[in-house]
Amino acid sequence: MSNQPTAETPDAIFEQxxxxxxQFRKQIAKGEAHRIERFLGTVADSGKENxxxxxxxxxxxxxxxxxxxxxxxxxADKATQANELAAVPGMGSEVLSLL
Numbered sequence: 001m002s003n004q005p006t007a008e009t010p011d012a013i014f015e016q017x018x019x020x021x022x023q024f025r026k027q028i029a030k031g032e033a034h035r036i037e038r039f040l041g042t043v044a045d046s047g048k049e050n051x052x053x054x055x056x057x058x059x060x061x062x063x064x065x066x067x068x069x070x071x072x073x074x075x076a077d078k079a080t081q082a083n084e085l086a087a088v089p090g091m092g093s094e095v096l097s098l099l
Contacts, residue, residue, distance in 0.1 A: 040052060
């Protein structure tokens with residue numbers, strides 16, 4: 001008899017959710033197409049709710065990180081524009097409008 005959990009036990013569902021969440025995170029990080037629905041189709045009904053919650057958390061965390069990165073890029077871009085304008089005599093008000 002094997003000590004491996006069967007597909008319907010809470011331990012098996014927990015293990016499978018962790019594996020699929022890591023796989024989902026890797027796909028997002030690589031920029032690959034990712035669909036929560038596709039992952040949900042790979043688990044028993046008893047594990048779908050947990051998996052959905054986990055994958056949604058991964059996706060929201062990724063989206064939040066992207067938003068922060070884009071905000072930093074926008075700030076850096078404005079700072080670059082401001083520095084370039086500051087080098088031109090008489091452009092002080094333009095520099096202030098960027099900041």
